[in-house]
Amino acid sequence: ELKVEQNPLFLSMQEGKNYTIYCNYSTTSDRLYWYRQDPGKSLESLFVLLSNGAVKQEGRLMASLDTKARLSTLHITAAVHDLSATYFCAGITSGTYKYIFGTGTRLKVLA
């Protein structure tokens, strides 16, 4: 059974700093997804990672996938206040299309 864990759960950082959110999963996941959620809102898709070594970047966010280590990372470069949100990773259970979400990381960027 696929299990997905994220750390840290909470992250408070200064503007301009870099940080990484980690997403570990327990068994094979065909794909790895990253989402952003603002308070009171639904999920906004950030990245879909398909294969080992995949790296995707959008603005100050960069996601990578290491299937051998069963690890995905979301790296934040030079954080700005607008990045404050909760970030979720999700793996997918093979053959069922079901997403298994991580615990989420609440990011607060302090001005």
Add this chain to the structure above:
Amino acid sequence: GAVVSQHPSRVICKSGTSVKIECRSLDFQATTMFWYRQFPKKSLMLMATSNEGSKATYEQGVEKDKFLINHASLTLSTLTVTSAHPEDSSFYICSARDSSQGQGSYNEQFFGPGTRLTVL
């Protein structure tokens, strides 16, 4: 493209009443939709997988008779919370998988905006 709507966005009801939430894929067909529940400051919990033309598949611990799911067309799934109680208050989010996605695709789910249910 790939837009999913939910209606209503917010509903307040009295204890004991039933509430229906609609989830529609607006620009694609979805044989499979998913219903999630999210408590404040928590992750999304998958409640059930909704399959067009057949019975929904519920996750362990989710009461089938409490949360009725109907997926009558390729673009619409409904979740009915029957005899709602205050503990059913939550944020309900649906997602839909584009049926045209084949092998090697992203297998991506597209999420609706969510429905906030408050049971008094």
